[in-house]
Amino acid sequence: MALAVEFTKRQREIIAIVKREQPISGAKIAAHLNLTRPTLRNDLSILTMTGMLDAKPKVGYFYAGQQVANLSFEALYEAPIATIMLAPVLIKPTTTVQDAVTNLFMNDVGSLYVADEQQQLLGVISRKDLLRSTINGGDLRQNYSSLIMTRMPNVVTTTPNVRILDAGYLLKEHQVDSLPVLAEGTQKVVGKLTKTRLMAYFVEQGLKFEQERL
Amino acid sequence: MALAVEFTKRQREIIAIVKREQPISGAKIAAHLNLTRPTLRNDLSILTMTGMLDAKPKVGYFYAGQQVANLSFEALYEAPIATIMLAPVLIKPTTTVQDAVTNLFMNDVGSLYVADEQQQLLGVISRKDLLRSTINGGDLRQNYSSLIMTRMPNVVTTTPNVRILDAGYLLKEHQVDSLPVLAEGTQKVVGKLTKTRLMAYFVEQGLKFEQERL
Numbered sequence: 066m067a068l069a070v071e072f073t074k075r076q077r078e079i080i081a082i083v084k085r086e087q088p089i090s091g092a093k094i095a096a097h098l099n100l101t102r103p104t105l106r107n108d109l110s111i112l113t114m115t116g117m118l119d120a121k122p123k124v125g126y127f128y129a130g131q132q133v134a135n136l137s138f139e140a141l142y143e144a145p146i147a148t149i150m151l152a153p154v155l156i157k158p159t160t161t162v163q164d165a166v167t168n169l170f171m172n173d174v175g176s177l178y179v180a181d182e183q184q185q186l187l188g189v190i191s192r193k194d195l196l197r198s199t200i201n202g203g204d205l206r207q208n209y210s211s212l213i214m215t216r217m218p219n220v221v222t223t224t225p226n227v228r229i230l231d232a233g234y235l236l237k238e239h240q241v242d243s244l245p246v247l248a249e250g251t252q253k254v255v256g257k258l259t260k261t262r263l264m265a266y267f268v269e270q271g272l273k274f275e276q277e278r279l
Numbered sequence: 280m281a282l283a284v285e286f287t288k289r290q291r292e293i294i295a296i297v298k299r300e301q302p303i304s305g306a307k308i309a310a311h312l313n314l315t316r317p318t319l320r321n322d323l324s325i326l327t328m329t330g331m332l333d334a335k336p337k338v339g340y341f342y343a344g345q346q347v348a349n350l351s352f353e354a355l356y357e358a359p360i361a362t363i364m365l366a367p368v369l370i371k372p373t374t375t376v377q378d379a380v381t382n383l384f385m386n387d388v389g390s391l392y393v394a395d396e397q398q399q400l401l402g403v404i405s406r407k408d409l410l411r412s413t414i415n416g417g418d419l420r421q422n423y424s425s426l427i428m429t430r431m432p433n434v435v436t437t438t439p440n441v442r443i444l445d446a447g448y449l450l451k452e453h454q455v456d457s458l459p460v461l462a463e464g465t466q467k468v469v470g471k472l473t474k475t476r477l478m479a480y481f482v483e484q485g486l487k488f489e490q491e492r493l
Contacts, residue, residue, distance in 0.1 A: 078440050081357045098440060099463035135349035138492075142485040143295045166414055170407075192406050193384075199413040200380050226292050226312060230489070233482035249313035260478045267481040268447035271356040275444070278352075 072117075076108050080117055080128065088125035141270055146232045147225035149266050150246050150256035155180045158187055158211035165210050166195050175242045175261065178254055179214050185252040186222065186245050188214030223258065224249045229266070232258050286331075290322050294331055294342065302339035355484055360446045361439035363480050364460050364470035369394045372401055372425035379424050380409050389456045389475065392468055393428050399466040400436065400459050402428030437472065438463045443480070446472050 072080070075098070082097050083089055091109060095102045109126070112118040119129035154172045156165060158179050165177055169192065179188040190210055198213045199205060221239045223232050223246055235244055236258070246256035286294070289312070296311050297303055305323060309316045323340070326332040333343035368386045370379060372393050379391055383406065393402040404424055412427045413419060435453045437446050437460055449458055450472070460470035 074441070074445060077442060077445065078359075081359065081442050082440070084353060084357065136352050136355065138350050138485070138488055139295075139298055141350065142489075143298065145292075145295065163414075166410065170411075192410060196380065196406060196410045196413065197384075199410065200377075200419070205414070226296070227288070228291060228295050230482065230485045231288060231291065233478065234486065237479045237482050261474055264447065264474045264478040264481070265451045267478070268444065268451050271352070271444045272448065274352055275356070 076112060079108055079112060083118055083126050084128045087127045090125045136274055142230040143228050145226045146229055146246065146258050149262060150258050151262055153178045153245065153254050153257040156210055158209060160210045161206050162198050162208045162210060162213060163205040165190055169195065175259060178245055179210050180254055184254050186217055186247060186254050188216045189220050189245065190214045191242055220245060222247050225255060233263055236260055236263065290326060293322055293326060297332055297340050298342045301341045304339045350488055356444040357442050359440045360443055360460065360472050363476060364472050365476055367392045367459065367468050367471040370424055372423060374424045375420050376412050376422040376424060376427060377419040379404055383409065389473060392459055393424050394468055398468050400431055400461060400468050402430045403434050403459065404428045405456055434459060436461050439469060447477055450474055450477065
């Protein structure tokens with residue numbers, strides 16, 4: 066079905082409501098959206114004319130668009146994280162807390178990885194670690210990053226071949242903002258996977274799927 | 280297919296590699312994982328015996344598990360965010376920055392919503408706002424939250440009926456950590472949707488799907 070129509074946010078909400086509760090009256094759809102029936106008239110006309118909804122007198126609205134819309138589990142969850150990981154922001158163990166905060170804002174990231182000259186991971190500093198450190202006082206120009214970082218081997222890490230689903234499980238279970246990605250069998254940082262990146266990935270895949278379907 | 284087997288992380292990685300590159304030799308699988316061929320022998324036996332993989336002499340391994348594994352787009356992306364939103368942590372505009380930081384740590388959240396007595400949203404304070412404020416100095420016991428918050432109407436908000444996909448789009452496009460959920464047509468805060476919650480939701484759905492399939 067090739068549609069040239071871009072549905073509005075409200076129209077997409079109506080479709081979702083009808084899918085869940087069909088058959089459903091126009092009045093009930095309006096109630097769900099805290100809107101009046103006349104306000105919805107135009108949207109319901111558009112959705113009926115484009116074939117997304119079907120209206121039966123005295124019964125209500127039905128969903129009439131493509132009935133089955135399936136995503137591939139393999140494509141969405143089983144790709145290796147190497148395909149979506151980001152470049153890490155590395156700092157030295159001797160970087161001051163003050164410079165770490167500047168670095169965090171400059172790069173607009175949530176966490177910094179502390180590494181040695183060979184890019185081997187020593188530890189991780191999160192926004193929360195920096196906030197704790199700044200509120201506790203002390204001279205931020207004197208304190209080293211290595212003093213406030215979460216230190217290896219206490220950092221949860223992963224490797225490039227791990228499935229997106231398994232890396233997501235680690236982020237969720239350990240309640241961390243990001244996972245340093247280390248080359249298999251080494252301590253060398255080759256990437257990072259953040260909650261933000263993973264969330265954006267799932268949303269992008271959903272949008273792409275929806276667009277291809279229309 | 281009802282399997283009593285729990286595959287290890289490495290075995291799941293092998294399955295994913297075979298799915299992508301079949302037919303593939305044992306040596307190539309080992310190379311992907313930076314492991315030696317003998318190390319993998321046991322895993323490959325288990326995967327072949329359980330019927331997940333099929334081995335053809337001189338050709339390589341094939342994936343022989345359930346070939347089609349589809350997720351429902353509607354179930355994953357089109358449910359209203361009311362089904363997954365969290366309870367918001369509300370503070371007053373007169374809460375000091377110091378108390379706001381304490382509140383953030385106590386509740387272990389990434390952002391606080393500033394609301395009036397009627398729970399109407401006035402603004403939002405993120406971990407980043409607090410970090411900026413604490414590093415800039417000044418008396419944290421004197422400064423009010425209302426001075427450092429992102430103020431309405433500059434806050435990106437949403438409503439309970441919005442689809443998970445559309446709320447995810449807002450989080451991604453506006454690069455915010457959370458969306459206050461306001462009752463339709465009002466300023467009243469009824470929930471929040473965070474990047475963390477959304478990421479965890481997608482991961483949970485993937486794990487659930489995989490478990491039900493096995």
